[in-house]
Amino acid sequence: MNIGDVIVIGSGIAALQFAHHIRADKNVIILTKSNVKASNSSLAQGGIAASVGVDDNDSLHRIDTLEAGRFHNNEEVVQKVTEEAPRLIDELRAAGCPFDEDEKGELLLGMEGAHSRFRIVHSGGDATGKQIIDFLAATLNRNIFIEENRFAYELIVNDRNQCIGVKAKDEAGKIHYYYANHVVLATGGCGYLYSLSSSDPNVTGDGIAMAYLAGAEIADMEFIQFHPTMLVKNGEVKGLISEAVRGQGATLVTSNGEAIMEHVHPLKDLAPRHIVSQTIFNHIQNGKDIFLDISSIEHFTKKFPTITELCLENEIDLSSGLIPVAPGCHFLMGGIKVNMQGETNIGGLYAIGEAACTGLHGANRLASNSLLEGLSYGKRLAQHINGSNWSEVPLSYMRTLQDSGSKAILVPTLNELRQSMMDRVGIVRTESTLTEQKTWLERFFKLDQYSPCLDELSSSQIQSFLGCVIALLITDAALERMESRGGHFRIDFPNEDKNWQSKQLIYQFRKGRMVLDEQIKASEYARAVFS
Template sequence: MKKSDVMIIGSGIAALQLAHHLSADKNVMILTKSNIKASNSSLAQGGIAASVGSDDHFYNHGKDTMEAGRFHNNEEVVLQVVSEAPQLIYELRDAGCPFDEAPSGQLILGMEGAHSRNRIVHSGGDATGKHVIDFLVETLTNNVSVIENIFVYELLLNDKEECIGVKAKDQDGEIQYFYADHIVIATGGCGYLYSLSSSSPTVTGDGIAMAFLSGAEIADMEFIQFHPTMLVKNGEVKGLISEAVRGQGARLVTKSGTAIMAEVHPLKDLAPRHIVSQTIFDYIQSGEEIFLDITSIDRFEEKFPTITALCLENQIDLKGGLIPVVPGSHFLMGGIKVNMDGQTNISGLYAVGEAACTGLHGANRLASNSLLEGLSFGKRLALFLNKFESKQNTIGIPFHNQHGTVSPVAIPDLTELRKKMMERVGIVRTEKGLQQQKNWLEGFFRLDQQPPSLDDCTIDEIQRFLSTVIALLITDAALVRTESRGGHFRLDYPSEDENLGSKQLIYQYCKGRLALNEHNKAKDHAGAVFS
């Protein structure tokens, strides 16, 4: 039996920040289904948003966060996170994490979409995620053990409905059991469920799906952020072109040179991501190719070495100054509903990072708030867990089998699922397309069904089944929300509905019953601080 004080599933920035801040006397275990550095956090070209500039204040950062989130945010969470952002940056820098600085020692601050100030802290230009993850991995302490290439697929609950461990498969398909006093899901979002995506292939929503199937509350799944600028070649996404490029002056143009954002929004190319993505989508639907014009940026190769290498690798001629782009799935605002300490509604189970729905992002994440959220909630959860004393190791911890005995009869092909999600539940949605997708997915599984046993399935089959569950949660929530807000755009309901803005859709499966509850987020607000 493998027993730890704290078990962390996933290895992105939230997971590693949590491990760093847990007490040295805690026995900590990190389980990750791939390499410890294979996460969306490592791929993050953008930086970390923090009001460290002399002309900035966390109030401005909070207002921008609320505006980008279309006021669907939990204002109390926004206030807490943006106010502590500068301290989180300075703590990392003082610990030895490198950030880009001027010769004077001042942090160099970049601009990104929907921000009112230059407040984006970078490391290595456009390689912030990689540098921060490298630092956090290399400085893990001896009380933290890491098991790579282990696929966690089911939570173990005892008779009191407390989470006490997980079930996993190793690369040989052997089932492994892991137990802990505290189990933390930090598995990231589900971006790879879309055929056009910036996400790592490992990011398929497994943690959220298994939490749902165990009775955890899942919220805001309809809100998917589509990043406007994915590098595209022959119809395939090759990588992400950071919003920082537009922050340096790049413009979105047609092949003939028409600036497509000039008359759409006061911030033009730095408008909120959902507005830019929807604009590009409209042009592509009408047969136009869209490019990022970088001719106005001096020393582009020096400022953006990662993007330069990506373009050269895909034979994009930077001398011509035009990078072909399309919008694609980038970030999930929803996830496992948690409180300020990362607690879920299941005792012993926690969630941080993109897998969690904290309320920070609302209906659409502000650029560079994702790494910030991971740092903030990773540390906050660690401080909460440090208060607990270790429980005694108990050999043969009892748990009840919450899943059925029958393996799933049919599971969709992941390539087909990704294609249909992009077509029917993508940037622009309609009732017809959403209902078609729901009907298709329910041919494999329904959200009110008892979960099947996955023990006899291969890792690939388990991942595809869990992807089906996530796809259904997104599709159904998008069907229920009859308005357009942030990352959720309904062509048949193109406007925001004031009555729906504060309503949060919460899904919960429990003992053979699916509950869909509406939570009034207005109760969470701290007094309209950022109005």
């Protein structure tokens, strides 16, 4: 039995920022599915958005965030996070984290899509995520204990609706039990549930599925951001080509040099990501290959060393000035519904980072606001828990929420699930494909029925089952929202509907689907039942 003061599941930027700010006299156990640096945070080529430029301010950053999010955002959260962004950068710099500077020691600022100012702070050019994760991981206090290769798969909740721990399996399949007063989910999003994806293979929505099965509220799952420019070769994603490349002047073109964004949006190649992704997708559907034309960028290899290495590894001839690209799943705007401190509706259970739905991103995340969110909520949650009353874990009230169902369980392979999500719940959605996917997924799990006992299943079976839970949440929400907004595009409802702008779809295990209208009190839910 492992007992700590805090258990953190996940090891991305939100988790490590939390670990840096939690009280040094408290024992913190970080469980990570693979190794501590295997996360989407480490893969992040973009930077951190912060209004540190002389011609910038947090109000402009706030406006850009709301516009990109198609005004589905929580405005209070947007204001708070954009206000504190410069301070978070200052704190990291003061602690010794390296950022790219000019010869005068001033921060070099980049431009990315949907931003009105140069405000992207980088570290190591296009290796920002890796640099920051390396720094945070190397400077942890001695009270932080990291256990790698632990696949957390079930939360332990007592009769008082308090989360007091988690079950996890090691590489040999042995079950380990961890208990604590505070359990923090920082497991990331679910990008790897799509066959074309920028995500680390470990990012499959486990934490969100666990929280859902434990009774936490899950919101905004229909809003999936597809990054416009994945490096593709032979139909496979080989890596991400950062939006910063377009910020330096690269353009999206067909094989005959036609600039595809020229007349689509005033910001052209730096339009919001959902618009760029949908435009590329339409061209690919019409049989055209799309390339990123980098010929106008001087010293490309010096400015983008990570991307250069990626292209060379995949035998892409950079001297041609063309990089083959296609859209792929990149970021989940929804997740576990939390308040400003990262608290869920279950006592002792918290969520931060991409696993959480904070309201910052709305229907579509503004570029480089993700690392910012992780830093912001990691610190804020640590401060919140630091100020709470600490007590011993109430082990006498232990129980798990799982039913003792049959050990036999039907699940698809992860690859089958990934391909089906890309084909039916991808960039462009329709009622028919969504209905087909929902029917297929309900062969394995229904949102209003019991959850099977997972203990005797293999890790790969558990992985597929939890993936099906997430896939069904995404599919049902996409079917229910009959409009197009941000990362959710319905070809049969191609326009935004003002009646849907303030409505949020919320799911809770055994309680069905709820439609929360933010214009009324949060307690006044209009409830719907599953058909």
